[in-house]
Amino acid sequence: MKYLEEKILKIIMICAAVIILAVLLFIISTVFYRGLPALSLDMVTKLPGGGFYLGKEGGVLNAIVGSIYIIVGSLVISIFISVPLVLYINFYLPAKSVFSSVIRFSLDILFGIPSIVYGAFGFSLMIYLGLRASLLGGILAVGMLIMPIMMRSFDEITRLLSRDLPDALLSLGSTKYEMAKVILRQLMPGLVTAILLAIGRGVGDAATVLFTAGYTDNIPSSLNQPAATLPLSIFFQLGSPVEEVQNRAYASAIILTVIILILSFGARYFSSKFSKNKI
Amino acid sequence: MLGIAIFTILLLIIIGLSLFFKALPIMREKNLWVLLTSAQWKPFKGDFGFLPFILSTFYVSLIAIIIALPFSILTSIYLNSYASKSVKKFFEPVIDLLSGIPPIIYGVWGTLTIVPLIANKIAPKFVEFSTGYTVLAGGVVLAVMIIPLLISIMVEVFRSIPKEMIDASLSMGATKWQTVKKVILRKSISGIIAATVLALSRAFGETMAVLMVCGNITQIPHSLFDACYPLPALIANNYGEMLSMPSYESALMFSAFLLFIIVVLFNGISRFTLIQIEKRYQF
Amino acid sequence: MIITSHRLQENENITFPDTKEISPLKKLINSQSIRIENLDVYIENQHILKDVNLIIPEKKITCIIGPSGCGKSTFLKTLNRMHDETPEVKISGKIFVDDENIYDNRVNIIDTRKKMGLLAQRPCPLPMSIFDNVAYGPRIHGMKKKKTINQTVIQYLQYVGLWDEVRDRVRTSATRLSIGQQQRLCLARGLAIEPEYILGDEATSALDPLSTKKIEELFVKLKEKYTIILVTHTLRQAKRIADYIIFMYLGKIIEAGPTEEFFSNPKKQLTREYLSGSFS
Numbered sequence: 001m002k003y004l005e006e007k008i009l010k011i012i013m014i015c016a017a018v019i020i021l022a023v024l025l026f027i028i029s030t031v032f033y034r035g036l037p038a039l040s041l042d043m044v045t046k047l048p049g050g051g052f053y054l055g056k057e058g059g060v061l062n063a064i065v066g067s068i069y070i071i072v073g074s075l076v077i078s079i080f081i082s083v084p085l086v087l088y089i090n091f092y093l094p095a096k097s098v099f100s101s102v103i104r105f106s107l108d109i110l111f112g113i114p115s116i117v118y119g120a121f122g123f124s125l126m127i128y129l130g131l132r133a134s135l136l137g138g139i140l141a142v143g144m145l146i147m148p149i150m151m152r153s154f155d156e157i158t159r160l161l162s163r164d165l166p167d168a169l170l171s172l173g174s175t176k177y178e179m180a181k182v183i184l185r186q187l188m189p190g191l192v193t194a195i196l197l198a199i200g201r202g203v204g205d206a207a208t209v210l211f212t213a214g215y216t217d218n219i220p221s222s223l224n225q226p227a228a229t230l231p232l233s234i235f236f237q238l239g240s241p242v243e244e245v246q247n248r249a250y251a252s253a254i255i256l257t258v259i260i261l262i263l264s265f266g267a268r269y270f271s272s273k274f275s276k277n278k279i
Numbered sequence: 280m281l282g283i284a285i286f287t288i289l290l291l292i293i294i295g296l297s298l299f300f301k302a303l304p305i306m307r308e309k310n311l312w313v314l315l316t317s318a319q320w321k322p323f324k325g326d327f328g329f330l331p332f333i334l335s336t337f338y339v340s341l342i343a344i345i346i347a348l349p350f351s352i353l354t355s356i357y358l359n360s361y362a363s364k365s366v367k368k369f370f371e372p373v374i375d376l377l378s379g380i381p382p383i384i385y386g387v388w389g390t391l392t393i394v395p396l397i398a399n400k401i402a403p404k405f406v407e408f409s410t411g412y413t414v415l416a417g418g419v420v421l422a423v424m425i426i427p428l429l430i431s432i433m434v435e436v437f438r439s440i441p442k443e444m445i446d447a448s449l450s451m452g453a454t455k456w457q458t459v460k461k462v463i464l465r466k467s468i469s470g471i472i473a474a475t476v477l478a479l480s481r482a483f484g485e486t487m488a489v490l491m492v493c494g495n496i497t498q499i500p501h502s503l504f505d506a507c508y509p510l511p512a513l514i515a516n517n518y519g520e521m522l523s524m525p526s527y528e529s530a531l532m533f534s535a536f537l538l539f540i541i542v543v544l545f546n547g548i549s550r551f552t553l554i555q556i557e558k559r560y561q562f
Numbered sequence: 563m564i565i566t567s568h569r570l571q572e573n574e575n576i577t578f579p580d581t582k583e584i585s586p587l588k589k590l591i592n593s594q595s596i597r598i599e600n601l602d603v604y605i606e607n608q609h610i611l612k613d614v615n616l617i618i619p620e621k622k623i624t625c626i627i628g629p630s631g632c633g634k635s636t637f638l639k640t641l642n643r644m645h646d647e648t649p650e651v652k653i654s655g656k657i658f659v660d661d662e663n664i665y666d667n668r669v670n671i672i673d674t675r676k677k678m679g680l681l682a683q684r685p686c687p688l689p690m691s692i693f694d695n696v697a698y699g700p701r702i703h704g705m706k707k708k709k710t711i712n713q714t715v716i717q718y719l720q721y722v723g724l725w726d727e728v729r730d731r732v733r734t735s736a737t738r739l740s741i742g743q744q745q746r747l748c749l750a751r752g753l754a755i756e757p758e759y760i761l762g763d764e765a766t767s768a769l770d771p772l773s774t775k776k777i778e779e780l781f782v783k784l785k786e787k788y789t790i791i792l793v794t795h796t797l798r799q800a801k802r803i804a805d806y807i808i809f810m811y812l813g814k815i816i817e818a819g820p821t822e823e824f825f826s827n828p829k830k831q832l833t834r835e836y837l838s839g840s841f842s
Binding site: 002003005006009010012013014016017019020021023024026027030031034081084085087088089092099102103105106107108109110112113114115116117119120121123124125144151200203204205206207210211231234235238249250253256257260261263264265267268 | 280281283284286287288290291294297298301349350353354356357358361362370371372373375376377379380381382383384385386387388390391392423426430454455456457477480481483484485486487491511514515518531532535538539542543545546550
């Protein structure tokens, strides 16, 4: 009886795992199947031409470049905030300080706030500051979105680092600042993983940039101009009744998927490197 | 650095407060209770009843978690206790990949496959007509989205169970499944709850993927095959264009505030219950 | 290669026979003992146990001693097939328990484990109440009736002398017991599945002297009914409770014999060095 139960459940479990695998393959193959015919060099090298949304010539270079601008900008902001903060809670504050658990709790909540709320909040902030939908707005909103993601994953990896290393360094007479420098070098691969994860989420999110970055067919030349992004570009092209445009949406989806796949494998590579260097 | 630390905490408070103040006009204008329980949504006549949106959000998330939870628990148990090393090695990047795929891609996939499937194959068996853009479609797409999140947390939770404990059970002649059922699941119940809460709050807030497949019709959905209109989709579809109407804008901010409160409450409740569970059993 | 059985020890002057002579001995061996033939264990290509041949006498306490890393615990785990849970471990050889090779494919792992009650180094209560911990074994092996379960639990808790200490809180979490109580609980839990053998893997190393004494007394009491095999790191403990001693070094069995003889008149140079404390 119990052996039968064991066998049946094992089969069910394998089925569950296989279904999940199949769904992943299904998702990727669906996107590729529909998008591949429309994918061309023009897609990644040209701006949308006149009548692009009616099926005429052009590509989504505007969205690719816009996405890159936004993610680079928001990364700069969030790295400058996350790294010192994580070092602060892990190395300056005592191991079981109330303050650090308050910070971690608020990070958890920030992490859980839906991207649409960041978008809405960012937009109302922009109105307050007198900005309109622009590259800067997009950078700020995406920055807020990815900051807790980065902090949390970086914090988790930093916590893994044994507390002995700081003690050893302190006993050698180094100051806390010098200690942080040494440790930061140890933590580099972990930081890279955190950054790649954050980029993955930031690039793929549409709801944050929906109001804050706006949309345009051109490449923004200053922070005040609106910027297009890949997810939104996919969304708008999908909304078109013209079939060619829809197919191009799938092609854009391939571009986005490939970017994410590369980032995700990159993150995996760096984190495996990290575990090798771990003490 | 202290400044940054305080800034992080402040940011949370600022977001909460600014959403609150933006939502304040509508809350002054209408009774909070009416806002939450009325089904009348006619912004141009000044009727703002959020019930359809709240219920939609709730139903879609509920379906998603009902579908996702068994799959995730079974798969993570399999990965933890049964699978060979090579299977585990193969699965880890797969889970990573799934969690990395952007919502919009899930949305695209949902419109291409799930929606027609429901419209042509599933719905006709139960109801006369359905466009496929339904509560069910939203739930399925959302389930696929939160499964990787659930699995990656649960695998971590199961891994943290001391090996001695599992060995103790096995050495008494328990089968693997008996060990899973009576020791592993019992020991990790708080972790599973935490993972579920996290996945639920993700589900509540998910915008684009759900928006693309759930139909966006303002109504209280009565069956799986009715269209629905969750809160995030409401914000995404209307915000930015409705600034000319202050009360409409305030109403949309109210829904953002609702989402914010739900997330904060969920985090708080899950922390609290986790502490309580651990206190009571100290396992 | 050394082989030992309680029959052999009766004749004090006998030299330990070579491995090849194991088959003629078969007739002498009592059916209830454990007999190990040509056991080799590899973990990730490391040769952990090297050609172990042994007979473990019935209803006695046999202590396995040796420096850490000599394969004592690995050996113990081969007896209840716990190595089956780690794919890196390769095992060859035969272990006969009640005249049945437990590494035969036809033999059910679960039944083997049920026969072998294992007491781990650190007490590891399952995440449930004291009562459920003891009831765990009977329940997974199909005991359903509440009354019988109740009786069994009380019986074994009394047997290990824990009942009087915990009788008003058997429904509370087992983790709140002191570590010595936990170990006795684990013993009761192991006994409740009605094993024939008790394996102890340094079962007292985490305990204070008083709890150690209680556990040791229990072992001595238990050997009336069970065959007990203990891995221990303290020579004094082996001296106190063991009937037979097996000395292992670097995965090999160096010497084995009755306790008194082993300590008073060790036959091998290596054993003498170990006993005198020149290495550990």
